[in-house]
Each structure stands twice: as structure tokens, then as C-alpha cells.
Amino acid sequence: MIKEFKIDSVTLKNRYVEGPMAGFTDLAMRTLAFEHGASLAYTEMISANALAYGSSETLDMVKDTQKDIGPVALQLFGSEIPNIKKAIAIVETYGKYTFLDFNLGCPVPKVMKQNAGSHLLKDLDYLYTLMKTIVETSHHPVIAKTRLGFSNPEDIVNIVKTLEAAGVKAIAIHGRTRDEFYLGKPHYDSIAKAKEIATVPIIANGNIDVSNVDKVFAKVKPDAVMICRKALGHPTIFTDLLNHEEGKESVVDSFNNQKTLLLEHLRLEAESSHNPLKSALQMRAIAPTYFIDFPYARQMRTALVKCQTLSDYVAVLNGVVNPESLSGENNGRANV
Ligand SMILES: Cc1cc2nc3c(=O)[nH]c(=O)nc-3n(C[C@H](O)[C@H](O)[C@H](O)COP(=O)(O)O)c2cc1C
Structure with a gap:
């Protein structure tokens, strides 16, 4: 309980x-x-x-x-x-x-x-x-x-x-x-x-x-x-x-789960935004945190902090078809 x-x-x-x-x-x-x-x-x-x-x-x-x-x-x-x-x-x-x-x-x-x-x-x-x-x-x-x-x-x-x-x-x-x-x-x-x-x-x-x-x-x-x-x-x-x-195991983060969560965050941000430009800039600080524990965090950050609009983020995320193609040592806690 x-x-x-x-x-x-x-x-x-x-x-x-x-x-x-x-x-x-x-x-x-x-x-x-x-x-x-x-x-x-x-x-x-x-x-x-x-x-x-x-x-x-x-x-x-x-x-x-x-x-x-x-x-x-x-x-x-x-x-x-x-x-x-x-x-x-x-x-x-x-x-x-x-x-x-x-x-x-x-x-x-x-x-x-x-x-x-x-x-x-x-x-x-x-x-x-x-x-x-x-x-x-x-x-x-x-x-x-x-x-x-x-x-x-x-x-x-x-x-x-x-x-x-x-x-x-x-x-x-x-x-x-x-x-x-x-x-x-x-x-x-x-x-x-x-x-x-x-x-x-x-x-x-x-x-x-x-x-x-x-x-x-x-x-x-x-x-x-x-x-x-x-x-x-x-x-x-x-x-x-x-x-x-409740004594249950945590779900291990996967790239695809994190991507889905960030897409949902972007959707909610777009839906509630009063100023799309400001929201897009705010997401520059938020979006990279979704991938912080992954071996390719740096590559994701580099791509995400260039985004000018909320749709740019979606395009970056949808462009990453195979996260393994992003170079980096696999020393993070997350599974891909
Ligand atoms: C970026 C950032 C913004 C914060 N803004 C507020 C705020 O608006 N009001 C507040 O009471 N505390 C604010 N805090 C402090 C947090 O609420 C919290 O007390 C602090 O981060 C320690 O908790 P944590 O270790 O779980 O992050 C902020 C902290 C950070 C890192």
C-alpha cells in the first residue's frame, strides 16, 4: 500500500x-x-x-x-x-x-x-x-x-x-x-x-x-x-x-523511452506556450537532460541546443533513427 x-x-x-x-x-x-x-x-x-x-x-x-x-x-x-x-x-x-x-x-x-x-x-x-x-x-x-x-x-x-x-x-x-x-x-x-x-x-x-x-x-x-x-x-x-x-524494480531507461518522454514534453510545451520563441529557448536547457545518462549525451546536446523552434527538436529526435550510430563510450547507466 x-x-x-x-x-x-x-x-x-x-x-x-x-x-x-x-x-x-x-x-x-x-x-x-x-x-x-x-x-x-x-x-x-x-x-x-x-x-x-x-x-x-x-x-x-x-x-x-x-x-x-x-x-x-x-x-x-x-x-x-x-x-x-x-x-x-x-x-x-x-x-x-x-x-x-x-x-x-x-x-x-x-x-x-x-x-x-x-x-x-x-x-x-x-x-x-x-x-x-x-x-x-x-x-x-x-x-x-x-x-x-x-x-x-x-x-x-x-x-x-x-x-x-x-x-x-x-x-x-x-x-x-x-x-x-x-x-x-x-x-x-x-x-x-x-x-x-x-x-x-x-x-x-x-x-x-x-x-x-x-x-x-x-x-x-x-x-x-x-x-x-x-x-x-x-x-x-x-x-x-x-x-x-512497493518493492518493484525501476524500469531501465532506454533511448526510445527517453525520446518518447521528450516528445511528450515538447508537445505539452507547444500546447501551453504563450511565446513559442521563449519556449524553444527554454527547451535548450531541458531537452539535453533527457539524455544526460547516455553515452551519446554530448552529441545529443550539441544537436539539441541549436534548435530554434519547438519543431526543430522534434526533427532532431526523429532524425536519430539509430542511437548506436552516435559515437561515444557506452559507460552510462542506460541501456539502448
Ligand atoms: C534551476 C533551479 C531553479 C530553482 N528554482 C527554485 C524556485 O523557483 N523556488 C524554490 O523555492 N526553489 C528553487 N530551486 C531550489 C529547488 O527547489 C531545490 O530546493 C534544490 O534544487 C534542491 O533539491 P534537489 O537536490 O532535489 O534539486 C531551484 C533549483 C534549481 C536547480
Whole structure:
């Protein structure tokens, strides 16, 4: 029996969640995650300021959630309370989502300069005021995605207490501090300490996949786990995790399976695109990840990053009749 987990009064059908990735987890990628078993998927981070100032491109990200085929956490980022209040009114009018998530983890200078993302972990009094306002303004359950702290991983305990006091209903924790960016091993022990004192569900995040998920569940005892980079080019990771939970073998990737998945990703992207040129450029980062574990990854990347339109990708993929004809050492994990 696959275990479920619950946030507030909402039951999620399993404990495998696709986390937010700016530039990647758009409607197409979320749809693939749902098709392959994810119980919850996050939008990319959406700027509260941009919504408040009327950006139509940002509003499109919100409207896209109306077409999601599974439960969505819509993630906002920002720091200014008046703009965040305006943004919540906008997402409630134009979006369709299950949870309102707030970003407390983004480490990039562009976001930090706005006092947003992980900058908010520096002042827990302000964090409390901000999150309480969000909880009071939102008609959806509010959840948060945080790092362990700004510099000190031990700060997570006080961060969790602050978020709970403000009324947040679940917390996803990336097991690194802001200073660690994406480097080094995640501190699962610090997430475990947070879980010990938490009264709301904790979603563990950072370098999790089938190979270590048992260890993470055993050590951290999270309510669920969040997968991000390992889902890039590999939406079937959610099926793999579900199979693993039931003691079944994962399906070994084949070139043809990966090609079919990427063609589906391209089809979904074309169907939901607001700007075909932008979508084609975005796929330059996504398409090569489908072949990253294959011996001919470099050749596929070289061909795919030249694509100018979504149809170009389809032409490249359909042109590769025999993947063995692409030279390269067969030292990847995948079978052809
Ligand atoms: C390209 C990229 C974009 C990201 N964008 C976001 C974002 O929009 N919001 C957020 O909370 N975290 C974002 N993250 C952080 C991830 O959600 C996640 O916490 C981090 O990648 C660690 O998980 P992983 O090891 O499973 O990838 C991003 C990460 C990457 C690599």
C-alpha cells in the first residue's frame, strides 16, 4: 500500500512531490510529473512585485495553474507586504491551486536584493509578521519552502517555530543554508531535528532519489520528500519511487523511452506556450537532460541546443533513427 500524506485537510496520494524550479517547472513539466505519479507539484517562483505591477507574462504563469491536472502549490516570492497582499488577490482571482507556497530559500543576488528568498531568514521577527499576514490574507492553506538558515544549519529549529506560530500548514526544507547554495551534501540531520519539533508536515529536500530515499525516510522521518533536479529529463522518477516503495524494480531507461518522454514534453510545451520563441529557448536547457545518462549525451546536446523552434527538436529526435550510430563510450547507466 502506497503511503499518503496530509497537509491541513488535504490528502496527497503519495509522499513524492515535485519541487519548484524557475525556468523548468512550468505547466508542461508539472503535467509530466503528475502523469508519472507525483502527488503535488510546485510552480516556478512567481514574483509578487511583478504581479502587483501588472506584468502580463507573470500573470500567464498564474493562469496556467487553471490547466494543471493535479494538486499544485503556487509559489510566490517577495518581501513587501503591500505588494504581496495585492499578489495574493491576483492569484486567488486568476489561479487554481491547492496551496499557496512562499519562497524563503532562493539564494540568487537578484532576489536577495529585493530582501526576498533566503534574505528573509535573517530577521525572524519580520518573517513572522510577513508570514502571518500572508496566512491571514490567503483563502488557501499557506505552506513555505525554506533553507536551513542563512549561514547556520541549526537555525532551522527557530525558523520552523516561527513559521508554525504564523500559521503555516507545511514546510519543505532544502537541507542547505543560503551560504551553501547547491554545494556539498545536504544536512539531513538538521532536517531531522526540525522534524522532531515540528507540529506541521515536513517535506525533506536536497539530492533525493531512489538510491537514498529509504535512508532519508529512516533518518529524517519526513512526511514526504521533494524531488527537483533529479526530475529534469526524468519525469519517470516518480513512478520509480512508487515502484521502489512497493518493492518493484525501476524500469531501465532506454533511448526510445527517453525520446518518447521528450516528445511528450515538447508537445505539452507547444500546447501551453504563450511565446513559442521563449519556449524553444527554454527547451535548450531541458531537452539535453533527457539524455544526460547516455553515452551519446554530448552529441545529443550539441544537436539539441541549436534548435530554434519547438519543431526543430522534434526533427532532431526523429532524425536519430539509430542511437548506436552516435559515437561515444557506452559507460552510462542506460541501456539502448
Ligand atoms: C534551476 C533551479 C531553479 C530553482 N528554482 C527554485 C524556485 O523557483 N523556488 C524554490 O523555492 N526553489 C528553487 N530551486 C531550489 C529547488 O527547489 C531545490 O530546493 C534544490 O534544487 C534542491 O533539491 P534537489 O537536490 O532535489 O534539486 C531551484 C533549483 C534549481 C536547480
